[in-house]
C-alpha cells in the first residue's frame with residue numbers, strides 16, 4: 408500500500424494520456440505555445456513521474472509561428488503503444504493541424520511528423536482493432552479509419568456519440584477495448600467548472616455506442632471539492648491489474664470565484680467496475696494505491712547550466728534558437744540574446760519551468776552588463792510580473808491586460824546580482840475577494856538576506872483573469888542585448 412499526493416503531476420500538465428508497456432507507464436501532456444512540445448513522462452507506479460523527454464524537440468517537428476497566440480499551439484495528445492512502437496497523435500492549432508509521430512524509445516528520438524491534412528478537429532485518439540485497423544476519434548465526437556503510416560484518412564468522419572444532450576464541448580475521446588466492449592471515454596461540459604468525464608460502450612470500435620446510465624462518471628461541478636474542473640481523462644491498469652484514471656483538474660484558491668494559478672494539473676483516481684461500467688473516485692488530495700511505491704524522482708533544485716543541453720523540463724516561447732538561447736557562449740552559464748523588446752512581445756526570448764507548487768521560491772544569478780533581463784512569472788504575454796536588471800537598476804514590472812507599470816526599483820552596483828521571487832499562498836482569508844497568493848520580487852543582498860522590493864496580487868496571473876488553457880511558468884528572459892545566467896534554483900515552500 409502506497410500513499411500518494413495528488414496532483415501526481417503538479418503544474419501546467421493538462422490533457423494527460425497514458426499507456427502501459429509491461430511494468431512501465433508513459434504519459435504525455437499538452438504544451439501549447441511552448442517549445443519543445445509534448446512532455447513525456449515515465450513511471451513504474453503511476454504516482455511518481457519522471458520527465459524523460461519531449462516528443463517534439465526539433466524545429467522540423469514543431470513550428471510555432473512567432474505571431475501565434477498563447478494557449479494556441481499544441482493541444483491534447485494521445486499516447487499509445489502498438490506493434491512494438493510508441494504512437495503519439497496531436498494537433499498544432501497554430502498551423503499544420505493533426506499529425507502523429509512514432510518512436511521505439513519514448514525518451515526519443517521521435518520521428519518526423521506524419522501529417523493528417525484530411526483529419527479535421529482536435530483531440531485525436533488512436534486505437535487499433537484485432538484486424539489491425541486504426542481508428543482515429545476526434546472531439547465532437549467523430550471517428551474515421553486512418554493509415555497511421557501515411558496519414559491518409561480512409562473515408563468520411565462519422566459522428567459516433569456526443570455525450571449528454573445539450574452538454575457543451577464533447578471532446579477528449581479515448582477509445583479502449585476492455586473485455587467484450589469498446590469503451591469511448593470523453594470529457595464534456597467544457598474545461599471550466601462544468602467539466603465532466605462520461606463514457607459509452609459498443610460491441611465494435613465504431614459503435615453503436617450506448618451511454619453509461621450513471622454518466623457523468625466523474626465531475627466536481629457544483630461541489631466544494633478542493634479540486635475542480637475535473638475532466639479530460641484516460642484509463643490505465645495499475646501494476647496489480649486494478650484500473651485507474653488520469654485526468655486534469657485545477658486547484659482554485661482564495662475567495663469568490665476562486666483563482667487557479669498553476670494551470671490544469673494531472674490527477675490520479677481509482678476506478679472499479681459495476682455491471683461493466685466504470686465507477687470513478689474518490690479523487691482526493693491524499694490517496695493510496697494498493698502497491699508499493701517506487702522511490703520518487705530526484706528533482707534537482709538548482710540548475711547550474713553546466714550541461715550543453717537544457718533539462719527537458721525547460722520550455723521556451725514558440726522556438727529555441729541557438730542564437731537566442733545557448734549554454735555555449737560562456738561555459739557554465741545560460742546566455743539569452745533578446746529578440747522581442749520585452750515579455751509583452753510574442754517573440755520574447757524566455758525560457759522557464761512550470762510553477763508546480765502553490766508556494767515556491769526561485770532565485771537566479773544574473774549578469775546583465777550587456778543588456779537588460781531577469782526573472783519572470785508568466786501566464787501569457789499580457790499577464791506577467793518580472794524583476795529585471797540593467798543599466799545599474801533593478802526594476803519590478805507588472806503587466807496585467809493593457810496596463811503596465813514599474814512598481815519598484817533600486818540602484819545596484821554593476822556586476823552579477825541574485826534576483827528572486829517568492830510565491831506565497833494566502834494563509835489568511837480577509838473576505839470573499841481574497842486572492843489566491845502574493846508574488847514577492849526582490850534581490851539577495853551580499854550577506855545572503857533577501858530584500859523584497861514589491862509584493863503583487865497573484866490573482867492577475869491566474870487563468871480566471873487571463874483566460875486560456877495554461878498556467879504559470881517561472882523563468883529567465885532577455886529584454887535587450889545579451890544577458891547571462893549562472894544558475895537558477897526553484898524550491899517548493901510549505902503552503
Ligand code: 6LW
Pocket residue numbers: 421422437482483529530578579594597598638639655876
Ligand atoms: C483540449 C480539450 C481540453 O484540446 O482543453 O480540457 C483543450 N480539455 O480537450 C486544450 O487543452
